[in-house]
Amino acid sequence: MEPFATENGGLAVNHRICSALLLAIAAPLAAEVDLDAVDAWREANGTDILRGFAELLAIPNTPAHPEGLRRTAEWARDELAARGAAAELLEWPGAPPLVWARLTAPGATRTLGVYVHYDGQPVDPPSWTHPPFEPVLYTASMEAGGRPRPFPERNETIDPNWYIYARSAGDDKAPIPAMLAALDALKAQGTAPTVNLVFLFEGEEERGSTHLGQFFEEYRDRLDVDLWLICDGPVHQSRRPQLVFGVRGYSGIDLTVYGAERYLHSGHYGNWAPNPAWMLAELLATMRDDDGNVLIESFYDSVEMLSPRDREAVLAVPGAEKSLQQELGLVRTEGGGASLIERIMVPSLNIRGMASATVGPTARNIVPRIAEASLDVRLVKGNNADEQLDLIEAHIRKQGYTIVREDPDHATRLAHPKLIKVVRRPGYPAVRTSIDAPVAAPIIEAADRAAGESVILMPTLGGSLPLYLFTEQLGDPIVVVPIANHDDNQHAPDENMRIGNLWYGIRLFAAIFATED
């Protein structure tokens, strides 16, 4: 397969230059694919599409199934190869293989990267209604009273509200049959992708993409694209399709405050010996105001300004706050009434957990020895993970603490009145493509056409993914292109995919692949 690598490497430079030139002068792009024809083809071939999807879902793909992961990768490689792609498995010791494939469009000036992960979260079969790798079709979601039904015969009408249940149905195998069907549908109407496509299917996302950076380093020359489509995640809770232009970065810090070297009797020593639980509470209380806004100096300063278009998108995100509050039993929210998306556009500081001695029936009459808190920090564009932790440490020092990196010994304790151990967890930055970036325009337009309405343009997810590997290591922008239903029980038992969302995926990929270049 080496020839392809060389060929790609050579082409890639030209693509990059050409597309940069092209994008700089890009006018609104018209799409040339006929989505009605795509729908017609899908209607005629829905049975086979579902059977193919079920075949893929039947291959076990959790970390406990290394052989299943490889078979999953081989299945995807073979299907891509069958559609004319140069497809192979890229290997790295200790990692499931990466499925890589390239489909060259004659005369194309742009290359889209198409990322999917084919691995799934671990399963606990007893908590599933059906075995997780025996896909079952339902007449509706289980919650909506759906019942199992046989897979349809050829030419039987398929209801878009049917659900298919199996591990990874929604997260994240569904994009694979959707994009394969999109290629088939284009071929059936005598067209083909108008952009070059580089497919990259990872097998380790649910374990934190541990080796993805090493793969990128090793196989960089096969990964020269203009934009990565991250095909993962669900559409909006309102079932409206969305494009997501970023994810937040992540960092974290663990704090340990010290009292006396041993537990002390609270009657004999309480309110004389420093109580680390109280010290920690007092320290944490200095970090935020009553509304949950972070008071650490400069915490919000490095946030990158939003463009007017991005700001518009933030305001346009449909609010689900009222129903969420009802569901979660919350009268009050933090941020003084700010919307969820507004809160997500700034960095956050959250206590993940807190502990000091014991509570409840095992609590004892002592002054605790230590008190611990674990905090996570979500970063937005402009924040640097290390710098954000530096700000927190500066704040802690301002409260009179001496920071240590390991449990202090006796001499250290006797040298400092207030000691805290700060352990910084490794972090990574946020990623966000501006919604008005030229490279995003054809994707937005394709998605609007596929959805038949304006899709939601979500500037960022609140959660974190290491997409900086794409933007920083490979230097390419990303757009997250979700197709799964929001109620897909992602990571949970009875994971599923709504058939209508799979159909949307086929239209979406057809529109994106065959957008006029």
Place this chain on the structure above:
Amino acid sequence: MEPFATENGGLAVNHRICSALLLAIAAPLAAEVDLDAVDAWREANGTDILRGFAELLAIPNTPAHPEGLRRTAEWARDELAARGAAAELLEWPGAPPLVWARLTAPGATRTLGVYVHYDGQPVDPPSWTHPPFEPVLYTASMEAGGRPRPFPERNETIDPNWYIYARSAGDDKAPIPAMLAALDALKAQGTAPTVNLVFLFEGEEERGSTHLGQFFEEYRDRLDVDLWLICDGPVHQSRRPQLVFGVRGYSGIDLTVYGAERYLHSGHYGNWAPNPAWMLAELLATMRDDDGNVLIESFYDSVEMLSPRDREAVLAVPGAEKSLQQELGLVRTEGGGASLIERIMVPSLNIRGMASATVGPTARNIVPRIAEASLDVRLVKGNNADEQLDLIEAHIRKQGYTIVREDPDHATRLAHPKLIKVVRRPGYPAVRTSIDAPVAAPIIEAADRAAGESVILMPTLGGSLPLYLFTEQLGDPIVVVPIANHDDNQHAPDENMRIGNLWYGIRLFAAIFATED
């Protein structure tokens, strides 16, 4: 044994009236016992005293040994009876028996109650150097390099720095052989107690004196005394003998703050959904100033003023703070440099434990559902347990919280922006006899004579004991009369008693029992 009950009941009323009259006009009291003669007798009989002590220590006496507890009680009853006391076991269903005995002094106008507990803390034999119920004599403490040695032959010189190791050696069997020897020593010099003595040995102190109040109610007519000597606890860390005039009361409160009804993803919902860990930290931080002084309104208001003599005693308590701080690794203490005893003279509010989700390797990227803290409150004379908790609740309400007593349901959550569950633990008041109470004077004088110096007069222990049963239910004042060495490993493996402290106990009880009435 019924005749004694009747006789005592009749006598008691007279004693009470007489002693009240006598004490009101009490001049300084001279002691008539010759303590040199007591020492001489003890020197001649030390071998037998130690053998008797070892015999008592060999009887298992933890809650796991109900039969051993009864044998211990019978041993003590028989020894008291052998010295002329009307002695019996008082029974209550489900409780180890109380040893009760009365020794009437002809013409005496005062009755002293002598309380000891004969039960011991549970044992974990593998962590002991010797089996906990096989007493072993050492040439010094283990820490000081002492070695096991045989029990002495008759007339062999006994070193007061020898230590005897066994469960309950210090806490709290030691006073029993000491007071038996004191009675023998008095008899040997042809004298006898000059006060009436009521002995009361409890078998359930280490389990919280669960049935003591019921015993008091049932057997009240046998318990009519002028002052209870609580024979328990260690002397001062400086090895100087002390009398202790009070203990603090106890109460406690458990707090649970609520966030959303389920764990939320910290990236998607952090800093929008209220974080109960942060709310709890903020709430706790409002309760104290930087020096650890309680900011809850009126928290210190009900503290009973000290008499000038009590205040003098507080100032005279030897300070061990510097060496304690060195030992505990503490540069800073709470209370702005106040001494330990000064801190103990006011009520305390202490976090015993704090918890919210998890920290360390098991911490997850969530917004916790709840946060909990367990607080204990130590009370001083004047404080009422319930009222002190009321003040805390009023403070919590002032911070905007609605207090509930059980986990809130969905409707309750949706009705209140800030919810906290407050569970009040049962409490009991402090006990303190004023050092200048007339009833205390002969005890102080006897202790000074026994110690050969002014003993430390400790206005209160920081810890809590339910001595209010004596002061409130029986209506009698108390003085705590400790004889054990401070390094007796109370409640721990290798518990011990220093022989010199046992000798002090014999002098002390002889002086107290035979003080001129």
